[in-house]
Amino acid sequence: MRNFVMLAVAAGLVLPTAANAQRGPENRRGPQAEARELRAGNQGSMGDRIAAQVANAEQQRRAEQRDRRQDRREDRRDDRRDVRDDRRDDRRDWRQDRREDRREYRQDVRRDQRQARRAYRDWRAYRQAERQAFRRGAYYAPRGYYYRPVRVGGLLSASVFLGQRYWIDPYDYYLPQPSRYYQRWIRYGNDVLLIDTRNGRVLVVYDNFFW
Structure with missing residues (x-):
């Protein structure tokens, strides 16, 4: 009877050891799986970051393109406005110059007439000096x-x-x-x-x- 008890106790000691021995490989594969999962998670996070960076760069590129188009439109509007202003200034200057030219011409004519009248008392003296002016055809x-x-x-x-x-x-x-x-x-x-x-x-x- 005592021998039977001792065998039972020994069997109880041996069985957990064998179970542990059987579970040993699974326990050794656990950290490798966790490492693979960690690497997969890191790779997924890196891919997300790269995708976010690419999306952000694309958004910035499109924003820059919109800004450049807007700047070009504003430049064209400014150029057209400058052209209109220049033409308006040119027309105003031309009219002013024309008025001044007419005024100067009238002043010159009056001055020439006054000077000529001081030189010639009447048409007879003028005809003697400028005979060609009296050939009317x-x-x-x-x-x-x-x-x-x-x-x-x-x-x-x-x-x-x-x-x-x-x-x-x-x-x-x-x-x-x-x-x-x-x-x-x-x-x-x-x-x-x-x-x-x-x-x-x-x-x-x-x-x-x-x-």
Whole structure:
């Protein structure tokens, strides 16, 4: 009986050892599996970080492209605005220059006329000095009329003689200025007449005025 008890006790001691021996390989594979899982987890985390970095870089690239497009649009708008402003300034400067040129031209003409009038007392002195200015070419009377000498007090029966094609600017030939607004110098043949435009009456006659 005592021997049986001892065998039972020995068997109890041996059986756990054998179980542990059988579980030993599983216990040795446990840390390797955990290492593999850890490496897999690390690789997954690294992939996520790389993907996040790539997505962030792509987002930044797209944002930079939008900014560049926006800058280009703003530059084009600024360029068009500058062109419009330049054209507007050019037109304004051109109009200003044109007004100044006309004003200077009128001033020059008046100055030349004043100087010429100081040099020539009347049309006779001017004609002696500037004979070429009194060559006006052929004279053409109105249709149906012909040249016939007239004297002061006479009447021009044809109102067509009052047309602008026959008008004479007194400033051009240093003629006396008409004293009334309705008086005008006209060419009649090679003569020059001062007439009353209201009734065609001849007030002054200069025969052979033109060569």
